[in-house]
Amino acid sequence: MPAIFTVDPRSGVPIYLQLTDQVKRSVALGVLQPGEQLPTVKQLALDLTINPNTVARAYRDLERDEIIETAPGRGSFVRGNGAAETSRAAASHVAHEALERAVREAKSIGLTRSRVRKLFNDALERWFPEEQ
């Protein structure tokens, strides 16, 4: 198993969120391939020196979001059925989080809805010019 997971337990971000975020990124980027096996809950808990139930919680959330699937007795795997869809779903989750954060921040510092929409459109045009 490549050492692609790291968590910072001393951060104020819940550990299970750090883990789910990393797995989604890895799947979106293809670092974790469809069908690839994830470490067992116990193994990952020991590797990262974190609570096993916290790892289990992250895995449950990833199952709910249809990023991974768990076969009883065999372990957890990146979803292999509809591989492209899994990878897209993971990418969407990551982007969704980032957008949520940005929009929440914009609202918290008092920007109006139309102002945020303009910023979003500007960014969209800059990064996806030909799709305008």
Next chain:
Amino acid sequence: MSTISIQHLTKIYGRSAAVDDVCIEIPKGSVFGLLGPNGAGKTTTFKCILGLARPSSGTTLIDGAPLVPAVFERLAYVPERSVLYEWMTAGEHMEAQRRSFKRYDPARATELFALFNLDARKRVRAMSKGMQTALAIVLAFASRPEILVLDEPTSGLDPVNQRAVLKLIIDAAAQGATVVLSSHQIGQVERAAEHIAILQDGKVVLNGAVDDLKYQRKIVEGIFESDAFSVNGFERDARISRVEKTGRILRLTVSDGSDGLAAGLVSQGAQSVRIVDLNLEDIFLNAVAPSQSTADVVEAS
């Protein structure tokens, strides 16, 4: 069912309550961290769970029933103060443990001796504090207990051995053991424990899942144009546990979600607002800080 259930536990020594109406549920297979300043009542709580101190009132249950001697066959306790015999060697302690516990696993004990580099021939009196702690840990884990009560299990250990102890705790929990530990090393509790309770002056001042506490507890910080700003309404918001004003900066400590607060600060004239995550140490220090009513505004210098 909780493996350990503490219900309205009170223990009075002389005229003061060392433990004051404590209620804690420790689910099976979980790692539970008990935090608190010195003298907060952690050790007394452990002693009551284990029948080493008689509660003044309230009850403690293990697997739903009052403590019975048979529980000790599958329970291990590492007390804060060493209960090792000065004149005995590590090996003799191991032998005594083997005779007392049916579940004692000699292969596991040998493995653990090697893990902590312990010398079986060495007498306890010749051991450093750290080696004594390691020996107590080895004796506790060698009988593969289902319930572990660990009072400051890493005190005196170097960082390598502290990490080894954490991994033993995690390994035991992954196999279904229930662990309750106290530690002043908040970073260790933050890694190993999923639930914590913070004791202060014998009372539970905070109790919850570590990740949930981190998710809910934030500081909302607003920066105003001048230090002559005034803010209204926050003292009535039940989510805010602390309001702190330092020059142009206002910091609100919130305990249950910060929705709307940032926008609220902006509408009262804040030029910028940010939401700061809190780690367990921040949450701990906040919980044991001198108590303040929500109406208090602290003028920090």
